[in-house]
Amino acid sequence: MQVRDALGRTIELAAPPQRIVSLVPSMTEWLFSVGAGERVVGITDYCSEPAAAIAHLPRLRGTKNPDRTAILSLHPDLVIAEQEENRERDVLALAAAGVNVYVTAIRSVADTATQLAALAAVLDVAATAAPMIAEIQAAMAEPPAPARRVLALIWRDPWMAVGQDTYANDLLRLSGGINVAAALPGRYPRAPLAELLALDPDIILLPSEPYPFSERDLPAFAEVADRCQIAFCDGMALTWPGPRTAAAIASFRQLLGNAV
Structure with missing residues (x-):
C-alpha cells in the first residue's frame, strides 16, 4: 500500500x-x-x-x-x-x-x-x-476564553521560550492562556531574560523539561515575583503530544484558572 x-x-x-x-x-x-x-x-x-x-x-x-x-x-x-x-x-x-x-x-x-x-x-x-x-x-471542543498572559520558558543560557506555531503554544491557547512570547520572531525565541520579562506575563511557567527548571532557578525571577505568579509544571505535559494531550489541557486549564 x-x-x-x-x-x-x-x-x-x-x-x-x-x-x-x-x-x-x-x-x-x-x-x-x-x-x-x-x-x-x-x-x-x-x-x-x-x-x-x-x-x-x-x-x-x-x-x-x-x-x-x-x-x-x-x-x-x-x-x-x-x-x-x-x-x-x-x-x-x-x-x-x-x-x-x-x-x-x-x-x-x-x-x-x-x-x-x-x-x-x-x-x-x-x-x-x-x-x-x-x-x-x-478537549479541543470548548476552549475557555483567554484570561492570563503566559510566558513558558524551555531553556536558560540562553533563555528560550515557547513561541508561535508550536504544539505547546496551541496547548496553552486551548487552556485559556495568551502566550506573550508568540509575538517574538521564531518558534522558540531566544532573548535576554529581561526582554522576556518585559512582555508582562501574568504567570511564568517553568517546566521540568527540556531544561529541568527547579528552585535553584527562582532567584533569576526575583524582580517580578511580586507582580506575577511563577509556577513549575510538567514539561512532558507541555510538549509531548499523544496520550498526555487531553489530560494536559485539563491540568493547564486548572493551573491558569480557566477550567471549563
Whole structure:
C-alpha cells in the first residue's frame, strides 16, 4: 500500500509495519499506548516512557544524532521521525538506504489528532487509537476564553521560550492562556531574560523539561515575583503530544484558572 506522511512524502508498505524504530520520545510512548509497543525494536537515548516496557530496547543515540548504522542493523520496516525533533539529513540518508521513514509534523493539538489518527491507520491500530483521538477532540471542543498572559520558558543560557506555531503554544491557547512570547520572531525565541520579562506575563511557567527548571532557578525571577505568579509544571505535559494531550489541557486549564 502507498501512504503519505505529514510532509507529503509517499511511502510504500507491503503490510502494516512489524519492526518499528522510533526517533521521537513522545511517539515511543504513543506506540505503546495504542498497542504497537511489541513491534518497537529501537528507540533514542531520550525515550523514557513507558519506562519498564522500553528498558530492554536498543538505544540509538539522540534525536539529532541517531546512529544510522545501528538503525539499519535492526532491519526496521518503518522508522518514525518528527520534523521538529529530527534532522532532514538523517531522514534522507535512511530513505536512501532503503528504509521507510514516516515523518510527522505536529505543531498544534489539532495536528495531534489528525496525524496520529493517520499513523494509527498505517499501523493497523486505528480502533485502539480511536478513544485517545476522541478525548483530544473533546478537549479541543470548548476552549475557555483567554484570561492570563503566559510566558513558558524551555531553556536558560540562553533563555528560550515557547513561541508561535508550536504544539505547546496551541496547548496553552486551548487552556485559556495568551502566550506573550508568540509575538517574538521564531518558534522558540531566544532573548535576554529581561526582554522576556518585559512582555508582562501574568504567570511564568517553568517546566521540568527540556531544561529541568527547579528552585535553584527562582532567584533569576526575583524582580517580578511580586507582580506575577511563577509556577513549575510538567514539561512532558507541555510538549509531548499523544496520550498526555487531553489530560494536559485539563491540568493547564486548572493551573491558569480557566477550567471549563
